[in-house]
Amino acid sequence: MYLLEALGGKTFLMELRKGLKGFTVFTLVVVLIAGGMTQLYPVVQEAMEPDEMEGAEFVILEVGDEGIYLRWVTVPEAVEYVVMEDSHPYMVTSYEIERTPENHTMVVHAEGERYFAVIYVTDEGEFPLGMVSAQETKDPLEVLMETPFYRMFTAGRPDLTFDEMEGFLSVELYSWWILLVGVYLSYLSVKSITDDYQEKRMDIIFSTPLSRERYMVEKFSALGVVVLVMIVLSGVFVMLAAGTVSDGGGTNLLVALVISWPMFLVIIAVSMFLAVVTGSSRKAVGLSFAFIMLNYGVFMAGHMVDSLSVVHPFTICHYWDYNSVLLDGVVYPWHLVLLTAIALVVLVLSTLFFRKKDIPS
Amino acid sequence: MKKKKLVMDIRGLTKYYGKVVGIEGLDLKVYEGEIMGFLGPNGAGKTTTIRACLDLIHKSDGVVNIFGLDSHRDSLEIRRRTGYLPGDFGMYPDLKVRTILKYLLSQNGISDTTRMEELARSFELDLDRKYGELSKGNRQKAGIVQAFMADQDLIMLDEPTSGLDPLMQKKFYGFLREERENGKTIFMSSHILAEVEEVCDRVAIIRNGHLQVVENIHSLKEKMGKKLVVEFENSVDTGLFEMEGVNDFSIDGRMVTMIVTSNLDEVIKTVSRQNIINMSLETFSLEHLFLTYYSRGGRDP
Known part of the structure; x- marks a missing residue:
C-alpha cells in the first residue's frame, strides 16, 4: 500500500524529473542494443550453418x-x-x-x-x-558449445541452438542482460541517494515534513518504474525486431525480459542500501558493481565448473530463468515472488539504517 | 503582563560525534515573536544545535521540545511548522529554481505559490533560471525564499546573510523585523556580531559546544557598562571615583578612563565638579562583549 502511495509522490516525481535526461539516454541505448542484437540473427545464423562443399x-x-x-x-x-x-x-x-x-x-x-x-x-x-x-561436418554452434567458456552462456541448457531466434538471443542478449542494465542501474540507484548528500540538499529536503521512510520508498519506486519502462520498451522492440527477421520468438521474447524486473528491484535496493550505509558514491558504486559481478560471475562460472553449481541458488541470476520462458514457455512465479521479497527486505533494512543515521552536513 | 509563549525549549541538549563533543548540556528557551541570535565562532556548535532541533542529526542526550512537541517523535509536525535555511546547502543544479521551490513547497502540502513569487520579487531572484547557473548571492536568496515561503511559525536560519551584498543584507534585516511584527519566531545563528546586534532581541553565545550566556542584548550591554574617558584641566584625586558602579579605573596624567556599570548619574555629577577639557561616554559594542566572553573563557564580565 505504502509502495503504491509512493507512486506519484512528490519525491518520486522529482526523481523522475531530475533524472529524465539520464533515464532517456539509458533507455535509448539499451533498447537500441537489444533491438540491434536481434537484427544480427540472420547474419549469425548464416555464419553458423555448416559450410557446404561446392558441387x-x-x-x-x-x-x-x-x-x-x-x-x-x-x-x-x-x-x-x-x-x-x-x-x-x-x-x-x-x-x-x-x-x-x-x-x-x-x-x-x-x-x-x-x-x-x-x-x-x-x-x-x-x-x-x-x-x-569423409569428415563428419559439425554444426559450428556445437563446436562452440564444446568449449567450457562458451558453455557458460547457455545458463545450463545444452539444448540451445542457433536454429531458433530464442537460442541465439538467449546466448547473445539475455545472458548479458544483467550487465547491460544492472551496472548502469546500480550507478543510478547509488547516485539518487549520494547526490543528495554530496550536492548538499539533504538538509533542505528533510527540513520539509518528509519522512526518511517515504524518501527511500519513493526513490525506490521511481527507479523501479524507470527500469520497468526500459525493460518493456526493450522487450517490445526485441519482439518487433525479431518479427522482421524470423518467425520465432513472439511474446516469449518480451516475457523473458519482463520477468527480469524483480531481479533489478533487488539491484536497486542493494545499491540504495550501500549508498545509505557508506554515504559515498565511489564506495557504494564500487560495492554494488562488485555485488552484480559476483552474482553474474558465480552464476556463469557455475555452468562451466560443475563444483560451483551448488552456489547457484545463492545468486539472484538463478531466479531469472529466461531460458524456461524462451525454450519451454514456462514462467516460475515463485522465482519472481522470492526476488521481490528480497528487494523489499533490503529496502526495509536500508530505511531502518537511514532512520538511525545522522544526515551528513 | 501577558506571558510569552515558549516556542523552543531545549534542556541539556548534548550531541557527541564519536568522542568529539558537538554540544553538551545546552539549555535554551526561545519565545514566540522574538528574534533570537545564536552567536559563536565557526565550530562552536551552532549548526549542530539547529540540526538536532530538526532531527537531521540524532541527539545523544537531552530534551528538545518545539511547539511543545518532541523533536524526534514529532519531527514531521515540527518540520511542517518550521522553515529552515541551512548554512551550507545546495539544490538541483539542472532544474529551474521555480521547479525546485514548488517541489519543496508541495512537501508542505502547499500549491499556492503567491508568497513564493512575492518573496522572489522582493529579493530580486529570477525563478526561471537553473539553480546551477546562479551566483553565490542568488543561491543564498533562493535559500532565503525557500525558508520563508511556507509562511511557517518558526524559522531557523543558519548564517543567513552569507554571500549577500550589503544592500541585500539591509533589506533582509528589514524583512526579518517585518516577520517578527507578523508574529514569527526567528532563531538565527551567526558569527557576524553587527547583524545580531542589528536585528536580534536576545542573544545566546556558544563556545566549544557549551552555552555561555543567554541575554537580552540591551541588558547585556548594560551589564557590560559604559566606557567613560575624561580629560581634566588639572590632575585629580583618584579617590574621587572610588564609588559603587565604577570598575577598571585607570589614570594617565590628567586623562582618566573608567568602566561604569551602574550609578552613572552620581559618577557624572562627581566628574562635573572638576574642570573638564574633554569627555566621552561610549557604549560597548556586541563585538567587545563577545570578545570579553571569549577572553574570559565564558565567565560573567
Missing part, C-alpha cells in the same frame, strides 16, 4: 566396412571421371587417386582428414563435378 549435391560418399564408397551423377558427355584426394578442403595439394569411366569407385580407409573431388573429362576438356568430405 556436394552431385557426389555421394558412404562409409562402409570395406572402405569409402564414392558415387556421382552421370554426365552424358563425359568420357571418364578423375577422382582427386587431399587432406584440405581447398584441394591445393590434391593428387589423382582414380581415373574411371564408371560413376562410382571405392577408396580404402585411412587416418586423417580426407577430401575428394570428382572431375569429369569430355572432348572439350576437364570440368569439376563436385566435392565431398
